[in-house]
Amino acid sequence: MLWDIIIEATNSSFKTVTQIAIIVFPIMMVLRIARETQVLTKVSNYFEPLTKRIYLSKEATFPLIVGIVFGLTYGAGVLVQAAKEGHLTTRDMLLINVFLGLNHAVFEDTFIFGAIGANSWVLFMTRTLLAVAVTYIVGRWLVSREKGHTSLSESS
């Protein structure tokens, strides 16, 4: 029995690691080129009209796009940097974290799950749409609360 387990586990390990490696190498290459060419600073301009609609400021777009493409750790680094420079509001910080919590490192994750048998397209769309919807709802709630507070303080 022990021998069976060893053979079975070795086979499946080898199969799965190869399957994923085939996907991971090209993705890492593309992501590295994207990072070196700093193409995202340009790309993020195009997304400003969209991020505005989910209650994010113009300055919040770049850290958001970086997190979506490169992942949470790298995205958080850019986020903390932008916050230090003082461009981001408290609302931006919370909303970026809501969005990125749900949706980060999308290319890597989507393709890896595609490699092990998921429908990547359904997975990617569901995750992205949910992140947009939830960020919109939370953003709207925050804005209405901010308005509520100012009108209260004005009346008093």
Add this chain to the structure above:
Amino acid sequence: MDLRRVIKLGIKDGVETTWELAKVIVPVFFVITFFKHTPVIGWMVTMFEPITLLLGLPGEATMPIVIANALTVYPAIPAITSFSFTTKEITIIGTMILLCHSLPVETMIARKSGANGLFILIVRVLAAILAGIILNLFMGG
């Protein structure tokens, strides 16, 4: 842009990521394959199937979902490929896992980058459950 340097870095990233994956995938495969030869998986299925069926998933789905949330996404992969899930099931498990995973580490990252960690955590758990229900209802296959 120095193309040769970029290609070198890209290969390095690929090797590192594959190594990180292999490091967690291989031991998890051994542990799960061992448990598959014991009655433990059967107990897990009986215990959690009433819950997972609400998301259109067999009881075995408990394993990748728990592993992804407590640890990270990578060790959940062998917990998926060890069982014979259908495309629809893998898509549901994958979407739920990607919405909500590595909770101890990522909640800490959220907190460090200026958000309420508990709030982000609750949003993620609810979004994952919602995604499971929606996909189960509307995805064909």
